[in-house]
Amino acid sequence: MIAVDLRLAVQCALQTVDANRITFADRYPDNTTVDNVYPLRRAQNGFATGDNYGWTTSFWPGILWLAYELTRDDAYRALGEKHVANFVSRVENKIDLDTHDIGFLYTLACVAPWRLTGNEAARQAALQAAEHLMTRYLPAVGVFQAWGMLDDPRLRGNTIIDSLMNMPLLYWASDQTGDPRFAEAAKRHTAQLRDHVVREDNTTYHTYYWDIETGEPLGGKTAQGHADGSCWARGQAWAFYGFTLNYRYTKDETFLQTAQRCADYFLDHLPEDHVVYWDLIFGDGSGEERDSSAAAIAVCGLQEMARWLPEGARRQRYLCAAEAILTSLVSGYAGYHDPTSNALLLHSVYDKPKSIGVDEGCLWGDYFYLEALTRALKPDWQLYW
Numbered sequence: 001m002i003a004v005d006l007r008l009a010v011q012c013a014l015q016t017v018d019a020n021r022i023t024f025a026d027r028y029p030d031n032t033t034v035d036n037v038y039p040l041r042r043a044q045n046g047f048a049t050g051d052n053y054g055w056t057t058s059f060w061p062g063i064l065w066l067a068y069e070l071t072r073d074d075a076y077r078a079l080g081e082k083h084v085a086n087f088v089s090r091v092e093n094k095i096d097l098d099t100h101d102i103g104f105l106y107t108l109a110c111v112a113p114w115r116l117t118g119n120e121a122a123r124q125a126a127l128q129a130a131e132h133l134m135t136r137y138l139p140a141v142g143v144f145q146a147w148g149m150l151d152d153p154r155l156r157g158n159t160i161i162d163s164l165m166n167m168p169l170l171y172w173a174s175d176q177t178g179d180p181r182f183a184e185a186a187k188r189h190t191a192q193l194r195d196h197v198v199r200e201d202n203t204t205y206h207t208y209y210w211d212i213e214t215g216e217p218l219g220g221k222t223a224q225g226h227a228d229g230s231c232w233a234r235g236q237a238w239a240f241y242g243f244t245l246n247y248r249y250t251k252d253e254t255f256l257q258t259a260q261r262c263a264d265y266f267l268d269h270l271p272e273d274h275v276v277y278w279d280l281i282f283g284d285g286s287g288e289e290r291d292s293s294a295a296a297i298a299v300c301g302l303q304e305m306a307r308w309l310p311e312g313a314r315r316q317r318y319l320c321a322a323e324a325i326l327t328s329l330v331s332g333y334a335g336y337h338d339p340t341s342n343a344l345l346l347h348s349v350y351d352k353p354k355s356i357g358v359d360e361g362c363l364w365g366d367y368f369y370l371e372a373l374t375r376a377l378k379p380d381w382q383l384y385w
């Protein structure tokens with residue numbers, strides 16, 4: 001493994017963040033780059049250019065809060081606080097919140113500033129968001145519906161592996177309010193994913209459907225992976241980071257065991273440079289694209305798992321893998337390799353089947369790359385999730 005200077009990698013990333021502070025300020029980049037450059041979020045469906053809609057806008061303030069922690073520069077904090085105001089308005093006016101991704105949105109945009117600065121408006125907005133997320137809980141099934149309106153017959157009773165990352169908002173809400181409803185629903189949802197979405201061979205479905213009246217499990221499919229029976233790489237990374245976070249808040253050992261099964265499969269399917277292809281069915285020589293964002297999420301998941309595992313060979317394997325993947329991201333995939341780019345991380349895939357964001361930077365890839373660097377440089381970093 002070649003040695004990389006992680007401090008230098010952070011410096012390069014922060015230079016890009018500083019330029020993006022001018023370009024985007026309190027507006028939002030699009031989900032992915034176009035030719036390695038983020039445009040402002042496009043105007044559509046009544047939203048103006050740069051507006052706060054969609055599932056990825058919180059990754060931009062999430063990056064600002066990480067930058068604040070890495071530097072203690074108040075300029076990042078001030079801009080992060082402007083984004084709090086945007087997210088307060090979004091939840092108060094219920095703007096584009098018919099999704100489970102409320103957890104991604106409000107954990108980074110509001111729980112993070114509340115944790116770091118005690119921002120009370122952020123706390124209230126995050127609690128409101130958690131309450132709104134609860135409207136998507138399907139009690140007969142014990143899962144949160146991921147996509148779409150609750151009365152849409154095509155999407156009724158669906159959930160997806162990514163949803164595990166939305167559960168920490170609910171544990172936080174129970175902790176803040178003393179109301180166990182949020183945490184109980186999150187734990188039951190996670191158990192359903194453990195039992196149905198993780199397959200016997202330790203791979204994961206991307207999506208899974210239940211009958212919402214009877215609770216009967218109906219079966220899994222893919223949306224962004226190669227095939228229903230293959231293993232979408234980012235989904236597998238969401239799985240082991242997500243199950244670990246759910247372990248963190250419940251101490252249910254089966255969640256940590258499931259995370260390990262998913263991580264082992266992921267690590268057994270790494271290509272030579274340690275950065276996965278967009279579906280784990282593909283390897284070197286396939287001609288397919290990498291998903292660097294899956295790799296960045298995986299580094300954070302492995303680092304988090306290592307926090308909870310006893311000393312030993314398994315823990316060591318995860319720590320070594322996290323280091324190897326991060327080293328490869330810095331040396332081959334970081335944004336500075338393309339001086340025209342305003343992304344922190346290049347070469348991800350958003351949705352190959354739909355040809356969206358293929359071999360581009362993406363906002364969540366940037367966020368988790370900076371989280372991975374922060375974790376590596378500050379081992380006592382207190383996570384936002």
Ligand code: GLY
Pocket residue numbers: 162224234350
């Ligand atoms: N959560 C959506 C994705 O990973 O593409």
